[in-house]
Each structure stands twice: as structure tokens, then as C-alpha cells.
Amino acid sequence: MNKPRDYGDLARVDRTHVSLYTDPEVFHDEMERIFYRSWVYVAHDSEIPNPGDYKTTFIGLVPVIVSRDLAGKVHVLVNRCTHRGSTVCPTEKGNANSFVCPYHGWEFAPDGRLVTVGLPKGYNEGEIDIPKLGLREAAKIDSYRGIIFASLLEVPDITLEQKLSGIRPVIDLYMDLSPVGEVVVGQSGVYKHPYHGNWKIQTEGSVEGYHAIFTHQTALDVMARKMGAFLRGFQNSGLKGRDVGYGNNVLEVYKLTDEQVHQRWPKHYIDMLKEAHGEQRAMDALRNRFNLVIFPNFAILEYQFRVIRPIAPDFTEVRIYHTTLKGAPPDINLKRVREHEFFYGPASFGGPDDYAAFDRIQEGFKAQMVPWVHLNRGYLSEQTDAQGQRIGDLTQETQQRAPYYEYRRLMARAEG
Ligand code: FES
Ligand code: FE
Numbered sequence: 001m002n003k004p005r006d007y008g009d010l011a012r013v014d015r016t017h018v019s020l021y022t023d024p025e026v027f028h029d030e031m032e033r034i035f036y037r038s039w040v041y042v043a044h045d046s047e048i049p050n051p052g053d054y055k056t057t058f059i060g061l062v063p064v065i066v067s068r069d070l071a072g073k074v075h076v077l078v079n080r081c082t083h084r085g086s087t088v089c090p091t092e093k094g095n096a097n098s099f100v101c102p103y104h105g106w107e108f109a110p111d112g113r114l115v116t117v118g119l120p121k122g123y124n125e126g127e128i129d130i131p132k133l134g135l136r137e138a139a140k141i142d143s144y145r146g147i148i149f150a151s152l153l154e155v156p157d158i159t160l161e162q163k164l165s166g167i168r169p170v171i172d173l174y175m176d177l178s179p180v181g182e183v184v185v186g187q188s189g190v191y192k193h194p195y196h197g198n199w200k201i202q203t204e205g206s207v208e209g210y211h212a213i214f215t216h217q218t219a220l221d222v223m224a225r226k227m228g229a230f231l232r233g234f235q236n237s238g239l240k241g242r243d244v245g246y247g248n249n250v251l252e253v254y255k256l257t258d259e260q261v262h263q264r265w266p267k268h269y270i271d272m273l274k275e276a277h278g279e280q281r282a283m284d285a286l287r288n289r290f291n292l293v294i295f296p297n298f299a300i301l302e303y304q305f306r307v308i309r310p311i312a313p314d315f316t317e318v319r320i321y322h323t324t325l326k327g328a329p330p331d332i333n334l335k336r337v338r339e340h341e342f343f344y345g346p347a348s349f350g351g352p353d354d355y356a357a358f359d360r361i362q363e364g365f366k367a368q369m370v371p372w373v374h375l376n377r378g379y380l381s382e383q384t385d386a387q388g389q390r391i392g393d394l395t396q397e398t399q400q401r402a403p404y405y406e407y408r409r410l411m412a413r414a415e416g
Helices: 024-034 168-175 199-205 217-227 256-264 269-277 280-288 332-342 351-364 397-411
Strands: 015-017 040-044 053-059 062-069 074-078 094-097 115-117 140-144 149-152 183-185 190-197 239-246 250-256 288-294 300-303 304-312 316-327 370-373 390-393
Touching: 024 304, 024 351, 040 053, 040 062, 053 304, 062 149, 074 140, 074 280, 094 199, 115 397, 149 168, 168 217, 168 280, 168 288, 190 351, 199 304, 199 316, 199 351, 199 397, 217 332, 239 397, 256 269, 269 280, 288 397, 316 332, 316 351
Parallel strands: none
Antiparallel strands: 015 370, 040 149, 053 062, 053 094, 062 074, 140 149, 183 316, 190 316, 239 250, 239 390, 250 288, 288 300, 300 304, 304 316
């Protein structure tokens, strides 16, 4: 038997070993120790608003159905027939009274119970135990502001409240861009972007403050012309990257002055938010733009929920869901769609360049004689605030180092 890997040595505080991005055994350990035994994002409430609504997704490699039962309770069910293994739900989204397996007609209720089997008379007494053959359900589900997380095999060693403790204020600001404090996710569908690279490249890349002026030079030039000069001055912008605990992190993308808020957003929208949340809160929400990562598989960027689906050590699919602000004026939601398309759409100026870079990173990782990925930019000047959060400048790598504190904790924990 191989010696267990020392993940503390492979994921150091200022660098990661290339094998973490390429080795199938590491990938296997990550699925077992991170994706199947800790909090993983699965859906937003608004995707399954009504009884019988469902969406299918993945926890790591495992196909799951996030389903709202007929009494309104959310379940995360393993999409695997308990007879001989077929998935029972082939579609990505819908409403159903039951899920019927295509192979022998076993039928499961939206809460996972096995209701009936095909040709039941062929089973003799004692051959089938219907109450025990429901779909396997995630060990734990919880949510915050409609964002649903699940832990598949075990109740995680921290509550969701703990997991999100450092990042809740940032999620709250995001939601308060809506006058009713809610977003609707994926109303316009989903944009899936596969890339030939490891999933952690996207985890790191969702909060990348260093690359933008190189990778997105064209997009930034156009944006500066369209949106004004506040996008310039990256190195001394005063913007920060923040490690908010449990692998979660935040990158401040810009902070507007009050004057810039009024240039950027029409008065009727600003007034609506002030009316809804109070002046201070409304302006805080409008001033701050940030990207955030909730480790391991979820990010929020200004107009989108981004879900990272690992498929293989060198293959990942990213699912991008545009978010609509519930109760906001139509012109505001339209402006958000247009800006989202501009930077993140399939034929846009921004997102596709990131995926081209991710492919090239994985290609470079084939040079295994160069073993380390450096994440040490700003490490020596990193500050810690009163809450114990690590802070660095926008273009430094505090936020990219953040996931690896949790990575080490989870990867080591399961070895015992
Ligand atoms: Fe599902 Fe047989 S595999 S009913
Ligand atoms: Fe980018």
C-alpha cells in the first residue's frame, strides 16, 4: 500500500504542489474528504420554488436531485436507482410527481421514497423491502438566504452557520441589491463552460485580482471607456482580498464613491433601495462590488452564481447562472444582463479568456519537473484584522491562499 500523502506538505501556506492539480489519487481523496463529507453548494431556493420542482446537479462526481417535496421540504437525493443503478432523473430542471427509473420502472416520490416497482408480482415475499429502498439522501442540508448546501455522506464537523460566519455580511450586501433582499437564479438558463484543467484553478481564479489587466486588457479598455475611470489604478487601488475563514474568501473588485454610485445607477433604483433598506445600507450595497468564493465549489461574481463541477483531475465544468434582483425595476435587471453578457457570455470579452488561460495552466502542469505553484504574492505583508481575517491587497494572493487552510484541515482530518 502506498504511503498516505502529506497534504500539509503538498498544500503549503505559500505554494501548492503540482500533483494537487494532476494526480488522480489526489482527486479521489478530494472527492472523498472534501466533496462528500463537508458543505457543498447545490442550488438556490428560487430554482425550485414550487412543490414537485427539482433540479439535477452534482456533488463531486455524484449525480444528485435537489427536489422540493409535495409538502415544500427540500431534499438532496442521490440520482441513482436503488435497484440496478440507473439515474432516475435525466433532465436538468422540471416539476414531477415522481421519478421513474427507465430500466424496470421503479418509481420514487419527490422526497425519495420508493413508491412502487415494475411488475411487483415477480418478487417473492422477503425479496424486496420497499421502505428501505428509497433514494439515498444527503446526510445534511441547510441554507442561508436561499443558498442551499448539502453534505452527502456525513454530518459535517462544523454547522453551516459556522462555515458561513465570515462571509455572511458579504452575502447580505449582495442580496440587498434587491429591494426585497432576494435574487432569482438562472431565470435565463445556465451557461456551461467546460475547461481542460483542475477544479481548483477556477476556485483560485474566481477571486483573481492579479491577472485582470493582462488577461482582460481589451475588456478593461472598453469598460473604462463605457463606465469611467474608476476601474483603473489596480496596484494602489486600496482594494483588498480577504480570507474570511473555512476556505471562503472575498475579493473587492471596486468601491464606488457616492458620486460614482449616482453615475452608475439611476435615481429611481437608488431611491427604491434607500426606501427598502435605509440610506446607509442601500449605499453600502451599491458602493461595493466583490467576488466571493465559498469553498469548495461555489462563487458569486457581480451578476452570477458560479458553480464548479470537478469531473476529472484535468477536466472541470463551470456552470454560470445569471441572477435577477427580485423586485428591482426591469431596466436595472436588463442593465445587469447586458453587463453580464459583455464580460461573461460565451462570445464575450472576459470569461472565455479566463478559460483559455486555465487550459494553458493545465498544459503547463505537464512539466512536472517544475513542481510548485506559487501563491506567495503579498504573503509577507499580509495583515490579520480583529476578527482574525487575513487581508492583502487586490493584486496579491491572500484570497487564493485562503482555500488551502480549509483544504489542509479537511484532507488531513479524514486520514485519522
Ligand atoms: Fe432502476 Fe431497475 S435499474 S428499476
Ligand atoms: Fe478573469
